[in-house]
Amino acid sequence: MKVETIAVLTSGGDAPGMNTCVRAVVRSACAYKMKVIAVKNGLQGLIDGDFKEFGARDVAGIVHKGGTILGTARSKEFRTKRGRKKAAKNIQNAGIDALVIIGGDGSFRGGYELNKDFGIPFVGLPGTIDNDMYGTDFTIGFDTAVNTAVDAIDKIRDTAESHHRLFFVEVMGRHSGAIAVEAAIAGGAELALIPEVTTDIDALANSIVAQKKAGKKSAIIIVAEGDDAGSATEISDKVYKLIGFKGKVCVLGHIQRGGHPSARDRVLASRLGIAAVKTLKSGKSNVLVGEIKGDTALTPVTTVVRKKKKADMKKERFVRLLGT
Ligand code: F6P
Numbered sequence: 001m002k003v004e005t006i007a008v009l010t011s012g013g014d015a016p017g018m019n020t021c022v023r024a025v026v027r028s029a030c031a032y033k034m035k036v037i038a039v040k041n042g043l044q045g046l047i048d049g050d051f052k053e054f055g056a057r058d059v060a061g062i063v064h065k066g067g068t069i070l071g072t073a074r075s076k077e078f079r080t081k082r083g084r085k086k087a088a089k090n091i092q093n094a095g096i097d098a099l100v101i102i103g104g105d106g107s108f109r110g111g112y113e114l115n116k117d118f119g120i121p122f123v124g125l126p127g128t129i130d131n132d133m134y135g136t137d138f139t140i141g142f143d144t145a146v147n148t149a150v151d152a153i154d155k156i157r158d159t160a161e162s163h164h165r166l167f168f169v170e171v172m173g174r175h176s177g178a179i180a181v182e183a184a185i186a187g188g189a190e191l192a193l194i195p196e197v198t199t200d201i202d203a204l205a206n207s208i209v210a211q212k213k214a215g216k217k218s219a220i221i222i223v224a225e226g227d228d229a230g231s232a233t234e235i236s237d238k239v240y241k242l243i244g245f246k247g248k249v250c251v252l253g254h255i256q257r258g259g260h261p262s263a264r265d266r267v268l269a270s271r272l273g274i275a276a277v278k279t280l281k282s283g284k285s286n287v288l289v290g291e292i293k294g295d296t297a298l299t300p301v302t303t304v305v306r307k308k309k310k311a312d313m314k315k316e317r318f319v320r321l322l323g324t
Contacts, residue, residue, distance in 0.1 A: 001121060003097040003280045005035040007051070010068040011042030011075075011107035014257055015127045015141025017265035018068040018102055023059040024273025025100050025125075030056045032281055037096055042103065043110045044075035046087035051094055063266060066144075066259045072103070078110050081117060088118035097121070098280050100273075104128030104139070108288060112301045121285035123276045124304070127269075129257055132176035134307035135299030136290025140272065143264040145172065145256040146182045152252050153187030153220060160218040166208065166247040170232035172256050173224040177311035179256070180224035185315060189220040190323035196310050199229035205242040211324075212245075221247070271296065 008025045010018045022038070029036045038058070040050035062069055077083035091099070099122040101111045111122040126133045129145035149171050160167050169189070171179045177194020184192035190211065193199050204221075211219060223232040230238070236247040261269065268291060275296045276289045287298040 001097070001283050001285065003034065003121075005037065005095050005097050006100055006277070006280060007037040007039050007091065007094070007096045008070075008100045009039035009042055009045060009102065010070045010072045010127060011101060011103035011110065012072060013104060013128060014068050014072050015129045015139070016066045016144035016257070016259055016261035017140040017269040018127050019062040019065045020261055020266045021102050021125055021127060021140055021269035021273045022068070022070060023062055024270040025277055026054050026059045027056050028274045028277040032277060034277070034281075037094060038070055041071040042073040042075060043078040043087070043107065044073040045071070046090060047075065047077055047083050049090040049094075051090070064260050066261065074106065075110070084114050084117055087114060088120055091120055098123070098285055100125065100276050100280070102127040102140070104130060105133055108133070108301070109305055112305050115286055115301070121280075123279050123285055124288045124301070125272050125276050126288065126290055129179065130173055130176050131178040132309050133288065133290070133304065134309045135288040135292075135297065135304045137292055138268060140265055140269045141257075141261070142178065144259060144262045145179055146186065147262055148256050148259055149179060149183035149252055150186045152250070152255070153183060153189065153222070156250055157187070157218070157220060160220060164217045166219045166221070166245065168221050168223055168232040168236045168247050168249045170223045170225055170249070170251040172252070174226040176226070176309070177224040177316070180222045181311050181315045181319060184222040184319040185322070187220065187222070188322070189222045189319065190216075192222045192224070192316060192319045193227045193229065193235065194224045194311055194316065195226040195228060196313070197316065199227055199235070201229055201235070201238045202242065204235075205239050208239065208245065209243055
């Protein structure tokens, strides 16, 4: 397969570093004399035929910008074969040989379905704050999101210590506790409640009481939004019912998705963007281009869609050990 024209898109929840990655894809493709089509609004843009040819200058001044200049979406229509058929037609009519999809799990699955049904080659680049994609140690946006959460936790700690309060801080991660665990270690939290571990409310309430007795004047418990015991508010209410001790709740929400990407995310995004273009140039496709143990790694699409990456359980134990 000779790839002369590629299309690039960002899809799913935005993540800091997506722009840096788009820039890397466009500039390296231009260096290889490929034609680049930018697709607006993710996979939905393929259905709508929302295409624009991009050159190296079109990605100037975005290396440091949060969000995505291409726009993004979670397309319901793309989940239907009818929607994908429309997309395939637009792709073929525009003379696009292969796609570069920057996004999370769902976006990658979309690329896989499109390839399965209509044979459109693609490479996936891991762009999500959740760090839950198989085939890469880190996703683009994760480092920035963790730093944003830690910055907020540091501020919450100031007021928690001053008022001797208990705080439940909710971070993102519908299916993964990766942000929660990392932010809890770096923020010195007492505990991290994550979807990968069943939360025992009685044990949680008892540990809060025990820590208070042991002399702790304040405590911060990080709750991943996907925890099985509920949201931070629900968990706080359940604990209150058991021990009559009211925790304050702070939901960090979408601030974790915005802001300038960290240097680490920018370097990762640049490196993987270049690798994606090189992969297509060498005739390979239908892989996730990730980073494993410091090296660029290609993982076949069929493996990525079958497997799920969980939060690092060793790190989860660090939280419990250090939060005593
Ligand atoms: O996939 C990234 C993510 O930020 C998750 O952590 C979160 O659950 C979800 O997106 C929220 O998505 P939205 O509010 O954009 O639908």
